[in-house]
Amino acid sequence: MGTGKSEKSKREGRSLEFSKEVSGLIRHNNIQEFYNIQGVMGRGHFGTVKRAQSRDPHDTKGYAIKSIPKNKIEYRIDLLERELGLLMTVDHPNIIKFYEVYEDPQYIHLVMELCTGGELFDQLISKGRYTEAEAAKIMHSLLSAVAHLHSMEIAHRDLKPENIMLSTSDEDSEIKIIDFGLAKKYLEEGSGENTVLGSSYYVAPEVLQNSYGLSCDIWSCGVIVFMLLSGKPPFDGNSDMTIYQQILKTNYSTSGLEWEKISEEAKDFVKVLLNPDSKNRITAQAALEHPWLNKRLEDTTPKIERKVMKRLKQHMHANKIVKETLNILIRTLKQDEIKQLNNTFRELDKDHTGFITATELEQGLTSAGVNLDGEELQELLKGADSSGKLNYSEFLAMAIDRKHLENTDGLWLAFKYFDIENHGYITKENFSNALNRAGWELSKNEVNDMLAEYGLENHDKLYFEQFCKMFQDPKRYGQITRMYTGKASRQ
Numbered sequence: 001m002g003t004g005k006s007e008k009s010k011r012e013g014r015s016l017e018f019s020k021e022v023s024g025l026i027r028h029n030n031i032q033e034f035y036n037i038q039g040v041m042g043r044g045h046f047g048t049v050k051r052a053q054s055r056d057p058h059d060t061k062g063y064a065i066k067s068i069p070k071n072k073i074e075y076r077i078d079l080l081e082r083e084l085g086l087l088m089t090v091d092h093p094n095i096i097k098f099y100e101v102y103e104d105p106q107y108i109h110l111v112m113e114l115c116t117g118g119e120l121f122d123q124l125i126s127k128g129r130y131t132e133a134e135a136a137k138i139m140h141s142l143l144s145a146v147a148h149l150h151s152m153e154i155a156h157r158d159l160k161p162e163n164i165m166l167s168t169s170d171e172d173s174e175i176k177i178i179d180f181g182l183a184k185k186y187l188e189e190g191s192g193e194n195t196v197l198g199s200s201y202y203v204a205p206e207v208l209q210n211s212y213g214l215s216c217d218i219w220s221c222g223v224i225v226f227m228l229l230s231g232k233p234p235f236d237g238n239s240d241m242t243i244y245q246q247i248l249k250t251n252y253s254t255s256g257l258e259w260e261k262i263s264e265e266a267k268d269f270v271k272v273l274l275n276p277d278s279k280n281r282i283t284a285q286a287a288l289e290h291p292w293l294n295k296r297l298e299d300t301t302p303k304i305e306r307k308v309m310k311r312l313k314q315h316m317h318a319n320k321i322v323k324e325t326l327n328i329l330i331r332t333l334k335q336d337e338i339k340q341l342n343n344t345f346r347e348l349d350k351d352h353t354g355f356i357t358a359t360e361l362e363q364g365l366t367s368a369g370v371n372l373d374g375e376e377l378q379e380l381l382k383g384a385d386s387s388g389k390l391n392y393s394e395f396l397a398m399a400i401d402r403k404h405l406e407n408t409d410g411l412w413l414a415f416k417y418f419d420i421e422n423h424g425y426i427t428k429e430n431f432s433n434a435l436n437r438a439g440w441e442l443s444k445n446e447v448n449d450m451l452a453e454y455g456l457e458n459h460d461k462l463y464f465e466q467f468c469k470m471f472q473d474p475k476r477y478g479q480i481t482r483m484y485t486g487k488a489s490r491q
Helices: 002-013 077-089 120-127 132-151 216-230 240-248 264-273 291-300 306-315 320-332 335-348 358-367 374-382 392-399 402-406 408-418 428-437 444-452 464-469 474-485
Strands: 035-043 048-054 062-069 098-103 107-113 164-166 175-177
Touching (some): 077 098, 132 175, 132 216, 132 264, 132 291, 216 264, 264 291, 306 358, 306 392, 320 392, 320 402, 320 408, 320 428, 320 444, 335 392, 358 374, 402 408, 408 464, 428 444
Antiparallel strands (some): 035 048, 048 062, 062 107
8 A cells, every 4th residue: 555655656756758849848847936826717628727927026917827637647648748739839819828838746737828708608698698790709700710720730629618718808808719638630531539529519410420520610610609699509408418419410490589680691600600511511711701700890890000010021120039039028918909919910811821921911011001022021921930921929029019128027028038047147048049949040159149239249148137238228228127136237
């Protein structure tokens, strides 16, 4: 008996063996040293989600931390690796943002974006049902996120109102898809599975026949819009088996009292999403062009702002340290600013893939009256990554107002990102490692050249004061940074 306890303690205390790609991301620190973890917000397939606040007084943003007991996944590390890999891959305004991961003796902790508006399910229960305009707005955001996932051959496989969060409690809050515990990348439709995954109300008929593909998410979207409009699920029963039988027969109705004032276009939208033939079911991209969505959203289509597009042009002249700092500063954006940039991103993303292509970017620049020749356009895209298109985070970093580079709280977060060993200074190797993690392979000489732009090439250790000097007015950076370091400026 004593031996059993000893073996359990050994298992709980040791690090899990992840792949090289994932292990390089894991911080082996006590997460309690960095975050004040508070009450439980919800539970996922493998762990509990709690609200948290950074212990750094200059980081006022809240976080959600998903804690997964290691003894639950030690024999299925591949599932956690898959979830982490997908969270690092996806990047969309309506998908939850993943920040970092910690490992301690008992848990794996995923630090993620905090949503304070609660679940869509709870709001649906509270409201009873949504107007067509309200439902169309939610479905446009949801299908935009699904189109992004499907463009990368990723199926979520558990879409339901409980896995859709409201970013804030505001009436016009963004929605965010959460919980990628069942998500999987598919190379082709019809991949066989031995287990029915997902929740019974939302499961597609082909899944009940052990055939999975991307289109199972579209069926789930059909169930969700049915519920938003009527307040009831299309398939109901006292047991999972009863519900499954109704799903296999596609036994639902849009002719009851609750549907009397619903438009025929809305009913057709439900019908094309709940097509029992998975091979001929509408795609997310095609669903976004459905007349029901377009008519109810045409008055809310935003104009592409010239000032935002001008920032994209300015970004091509920034060096990679500045670009990565801007990536960190995205975390400090206020909701109203994020909303404005999200609207511009969606308007540029004409094909709904969650990426902005060279053609889409050129059209956006032209419509905003910003001139950029072909060579400059390619240089701009090349400055983001090697894919030849912009993802959501890259767009935000390029479009962020440069006033945030005067925000010392934001710069402190960026400084701590580069100072991963928490020494209180950044070395050239720290810069190189951080930029390599972000996908930029740079030598120490290249980092040196960047620092030379600010006269800092001879500093082996860059303290916060010097870091701020790269972005702020030199006359004021020394005074401001004393409140962060408690030390005199090091020139």
